[in-house]
Each structure stands twice: as C-alpha cells, then as structure tokens.
Amino acid sequence: METRVKEKPVSAENKPLARQFVRFAFYKVDPSFRKLDANVRLAAKEEVLSVHDAFREKMIVLTYSLLGTRADADLLVWQISEDLDLFEGFASRLIHTGLGPYLQRAHSYLSMTKHSNYIDKIDPEHQTSRTRIHPGDYKYLFVYPFIKTRSWYQLPFPERQKMMDEHIATGSKYPSVKLNTTYSFGLDDQEFVVAFETDSPQDFLDLVQELRESKASSYTQQDIPTFTCINRDPKWILDLLG
16 A cells, blocks of 8 residues: 655745846947937936836846946846746836837846755855845945856765855955855856845955965856946936936
8 A cells, every 4th residue: 555645734934935036137228329319318218217117016126337347238237036027028118118229238147046055054044045135235236157167066065065165264254245146057058147245346356366266266167257337226327328
C-alpha cells in the first residue's frame, strides 16, 4: 500500500515571499528632440511623466540621470515588479509618447531576486530580507552585468564558499555601500546584474579596487559595461534633456 505524506499547510508566517522581476532600461535621447518647438517638447515630457505616474502605482519605478557620466546613455529607468508583463506595458506606453520616436534603448538588462546560499551562515534571515529589493534611498547607483567563468561552477561548493566568505568580508568593510544582487540565468545574456547604492562614490571605487584582489575575482569572465547613475526626479531629468 502506498503511504502518502500529509503536507503541512503553508501559513502566512512560513510562506516564502514572492520574488521580484527587475529591469534596468537605459535610454539615449536623439539630439534632434532639442530642436523641436518648446511647446511640442513640453507636451512630450508631460506624456512621459503621465506614464511614469501611472505605472508607479503598480510597481517600483526609479529614474536616474547619466548625463555627464556616460556617452551612450542619458537616463536609466529601474523597474521592479512581481509581474513581468508590466515591463512590456511600460515600454509600449513609453514609445507611444511624443518622446518615443526620439528614444533609443541603449542597454537593457532583465533579472530576478533570488536566495543566495553563500550568505546563509552570515545572515540566516536573508532569504526574507533579500528576496525583496527596497531601493532608492541613496543618491548614486552603480550598475553592471556580470558573468562568471564556467570553471567557477565546477568547483566544489565548500571551495566556492571559502572564496565568497572573503568577498563578503571585504564588502562588509564598506557599510556605506548597499549591494543589490539579481540573477539572470536563462532570462537574459548575463548571469547576474549587480546594483550598488551609495552616497559616497569614493567608497564604491575603493570597494571595487579591493575586490579585484580577492581570489573569487579570478573567476569573473565579464563585468562591463559599468554605469554611474544619479538618482533624479523624472521631471528633472526630462528638463535636462530638453
């Protein structure tokens, strides 16, 4: 006779938090937009702000300026939602605004939040704390896609854990820098997208330089391009652009 194990009911206390989809969309504005009549530009900007406000009620939408920090992108729209379809709706509404014909999507990265085995012993509660991203409290954001070498995944887990312990210990020396790690396996070309928030760019620079000396960094295949972004109100960014 087959014996069936009775499953325990999932309560509100032990039910895992829903994971989030994360999108980093970088845009470049065609310079010809600035040659349009001022009233036409104003109407186009108001349409964009309307789209932003409408979707901000459904998901997290944060805007960042890259004017003065990158040549290939002017702004970043960072979107976070449990519903992947919302990204499609936002993108469609955006390109149908008056600014749409002048927008070029320079880069786009899709990822998700996920449990990490490497920090279990350091932060046993991180499955709850890190499955949800709560961004936007810092002025600067540094974003880059990230790919590990295949040989990294062939190493025994204890060996990887030891190297990650060193990596994590280095990061803990810079409490002014908040790390948001998201995962892209099968969703996009990269494996991870890391987004560091801070009010101190110099601390981030020193952190990255020190991490280059860690053993785990030798298993990095790619970690470019890197984007330096400034947290700005969308109206502020649109006024800067034209």
